[in-house]
Amino acid sequence: MEKLVSDGLSRGSVVPETYIFPGEQRPNTVRTCESIPVVDLQGGSEDEVVREILKAGKEYGFFQVINHGIPEDLVNDMISVAQEFFEMPAENKACYYSEDPRKEPRLFTGQGYGKELSLYWRDCFIISAYPVAKFEHLFPEKPDNLKEIMSKFAPEAKGLAARLLRLISIGLGLEEDYLTGNRSGGPVKMVFNYYPRCPDPSLTLGLPKHCDPNLITLLLQGKVSGLQVLHDDRWVSVDPLPNAFVVNFGLLFEVVTNGLLKAVEHRAVTNHSLARTSIALPIRSADALLSKDNNPPLYGSFLFPEFFKIFATKKTDDKEIMMEDFRIKG
Numbered sequence: 364m365e366k367l368v369s370d371g372l373s374r375g376s377v378v379p380e381t382y383i384f385p386g387e388q389r390p391n392t393v394r395t396c397e398s399i400p401v402v403d404l405q406g407g408s409e410d411e412v413v414r415e416i417l418k419a420g421k422e423y424g425f426f427q428v429i430n431h432g433i434p435e436d437l438v439n440d441m442i443s444v445a446q447e448f449f450e451m452p453a454e455n456k457a458c459y460y461s462e463d464p465r466k467e468p469r470l471f472t473g474q475g476y477g478k479e480l481s482l483y484w485r486d487c488f489i490i491s492a493y494p495v496a497k498f499e500h501l502f503p504e505k506p507d508n509l510k511e512i513m514s515k516f517a518p519e520a521k522g523l524a525a526r527l528l529r530l531i532s533i534g535l536g537l538e539e540d541y542l543t544g545n546r547s548g549g550p551v552k553m554v555f556n557y558y559p560r561c562p563d564p565s566l567t568l569g570l571p572k573h574c575d576p577n578l579i580t581l582l583l584q585g586k587v588s589g590l591q592v593l594h595d596d597r598w599v600s601v602d603p604l605p606n607a608f609v610v611n612f613g614l615l616f617e618v619v620t621n622g623l624l625k626a627v628e629h630r631a632v633t634n635h636s637l638a639r640t641s642i643a644l645p646i647r648s649a650d651a652l653l654s655k656d657n658n659p660p661l662y663g664s665f666l667f668p669e670f671f672k673i674f675a676t677k678k679t680d681d682k683e684i685m686m687e688d689f690r691i692k693g
């Protein structure tokens with residue numbers, strides 16, 4: 364358990380060698396004069412909201428969604444209790460710690476990819492959360508109210524994901540339930556990320572540059588900034604907004620839309636004075652998906668489990684290399 368960043372390293376005053384990223388990957392300049400688009404779900408007619416989502420998706424691959432209807436107290440409680448989970452004494456978390464990716468729920472840390480294998484300044488807890496009735500027996504008993512808050516939060520978040528997928532389907536000219544139902548209706552996991560305070564954020568990364576393999580990801584990032592999105596070859600910081608979810612398109616969505624809505628690279632930087640907790644909800648697909656435009660197909664057809672198996676073995680942050688096995692070579 365001393366392996367967890369939250370259980371020791373963050374209390375030290377130097378960054379251990381294994382966590383130092385090579386120079387070219389370290390966080391450097393960030394564009395602060397710009398931010399990713401904000402979509403107000405109550406800010407106009409359905410057509411207007413659909414247009415804004417599609418525009419944000421095409422330009423940035425990311426947007427923040429506000430006025431989504433999930434109560435602010437519930438969202439704040441979810442982040443706070445997730446942070447409390449990581450900040451519990453080691454003995455309360457030990458039963459979840461595992462280095463076996465098949466174990467669930469699972470608490471783990473470090474882990475690197477890329478040739479250099481620098482370790483991430485992040486602890487992570489992954490748990491299936493929805494449908495609640497199927498998984499609640501796995502929800503941690505401690506902190507005391509975690510079970511209750513997760514049980515309320517997971518269906519709300521799943522509902523928001525379904526609402527967004529419906530709007531996106533409309534925007535793409537598909538039937539409105541094209542992306543919901545069987546195509547995204549499987550169980551939903553919650554990924555709790557914890558980035559403890561770091562003695563020198565200029566040397567470390569909580570998460571290095573990556574694309575998500577999902578259809579879409581919903582992310583709560585609490586009040587501490589740290590998420591950065593690659594836009595026009597520069598990193599843009601995603602400023603936390605009260606009661607907002609960050610939404611981004613994953614690699615699977617890029618395939619489904621034949622490259623129209625792109626999976627954009629992002630990363631998480633660390634913070635010198637504050638720990639940061641984020642919660643990701645990867646919305647995946649249980650079904651085969653086919654793109655429906657008139658352009659020549661860029662990708663072959665495949666089932667999600669097949670895609671994810673290959674994705675998980677690719678030790679790279681390079682999107683082109685990651686997708687090469689799925690691309691139709693012309």
Ligand SMILES: O=C(O)CCC(=O)C(=O)O
Binds near residue numbers: 582629630643
């Ligand atoms: O913590 C964050 O802001 C980013 C998390 C993320 O990118 C992920 O979980 O895939």
Ligand SMILES: [Fe+2]
Binds near residue numbers: 573574575629
């Ligand atoms: Fe991500």
